[in-house]
Amino acid sequence: MHTPLMALQLRDVHVSLAGQAVLHGIDLSFVAGRWTSIVGPNGAGKSTLLKVMAGLLPVRGRIFLFDQELMAMDRKQRAQQLSWLGQNESTSDDLRVWDVVMLGRMPHQDWLAAPNAHDHAVVETALKATQAWDWRERSIGQLSGGERQRVLLARAMAVQAQVMLMDEPLANLDPPHQVDWLEQVRCLTAQNTTVISVLHEVGMALHADDMVVMQAGRVVHQGACADAATHRAVEAVFDKRIAIHSLDGQWVAVPKL
Numbered sequence: 001m002h003t004p005l006m007a008l009q010l011r012d013v014h015v016s017l018a019g020q021a022v023l024h025g026i027d028l029s030f031v032a033g034r035w036t037s038i039v040g041p042n043g044a045g046k047s048t049l050l051k052v053m054a055g056l057l058p059v060r061g062r063i064f065l066f067d068q069e070l071m072a073m074d075r076k077q078r079a080q081q082l083s084w085l086g087q088n089e090s091t092s093d094d095l096r097v098w099d100v101v102m103l104g105r106m107p108h109q110d111w112l113a114a115p116n117a118h119d120h121a122v123v124e125t126a127l128k129a130t131q132a133w134d135w136r137e138r139s140i141g142q143l144s145g146g147e148r149q150r151v152l153l154a155r156a157m158a159v160q161a162q163v164m165l166m167d168e169p170l171a172n173l174d175p176p177h178q179v180d181w182l183e184q185v186r187c188l189t190a191q192n193t194t195v196i197s198v199l200h201e202v203g204m205a206l207h208a209d210d211m212v213v214m215q216a217g218r219v220v221h222q223g224a225c226a227d228a229a230t231h232r233a234v235e236a237v238f239d240k241r242i243a244i245h246s247l248d249g250q251w252v253a254v255p256k257l
């Protein structure tokens with residue numbers, strides 16, 4: 001039997017923030033080309049885990065990006081392979097939308113080199129994919145929260161990284177653009193991109209291939225979104241205040257009143 005290629009692996013990862021232990025011995029493996037959603041209650045450590053995988057926090061333990069130790073990688077190489085969409089990302093409001101998305105191409109450009117035709121083509125494709133193309137000449141400060149999120153998603157896509165990490169990518173998106181996002185993730189995984197996203201909306205998170213369920217700084221379950229064991233784990237971390245059901249071939253999470 002052939003062993004699947006692992007995009008990211010964490011081995012006994014511990015994180016402390018401001019002297020407080022936040023992640024306690026995380027062991028996880030993410031198969032390349034799949035979409036995993038991370039869910040759990042407020043304060044469970046989801047955003048911290050995502051930051052750790054982006055190499056943004058000091059940790060105790062080991063993290064591998066494909067076969068390389070993440071922390072030992074050259075910054076540029078890491079930036080080419082890992083793309084990051086954080087929560088409440090700050091950008092200068094004066095920046096043109098086009099230029100914001102072009103920032104995603106930086107890991108591929110030489111120092112002070114002008115973007116080439118390929119960079120322009122990638123930025124155009126990303127802006128069109130998130131339906132942000134019409135705003136390309138506007139400054140990002142003039143956009144609504146959801147419009148801005150679509151521009152930042154375009155920037156993350158423009159990196160064309162093998163692994164994409166997204167923290168609350170659906171924040172501020174209206175339902176049609178949430179569905180667009182689902183379709184974009186499907187396109188990315190079809191091209192063998194690995195997508196890992198923190199999602200609060202359990203119903204959306206259940207569209208992923210796999211799920212990591214967290215509670216109090218620990219992983220309590222990792223499994224396929226279609227598995228009953230995954231559903232039970234999600235219901236348990238939310239104190240059984242939600243129930244997962246099948247509806248028209250999809251999984252939905254409904255409040256238990």
Ligand SMILES: Nc1ncnc2c1ncn2[C@@H]1O[C@H](COP(=O)(O)OP(=O)(O)OP(=O)(O)O)[C@@H](O)[C@H]1O
Nearest residue numbers: 017018020022040041042043044045046047048049
């Ligand atoms: N900079 C920090 N200093 C100290 N503690 C922090 C810091 N950032 C986060 N924490 C704590 O770490 C824990 C995990 O936070 P994290 O943001 O990872 O949780 P989360 O699961 O993403 O939560 P939410 O669903 O509310 O976004 C929380 O208890 C939080 O208070």
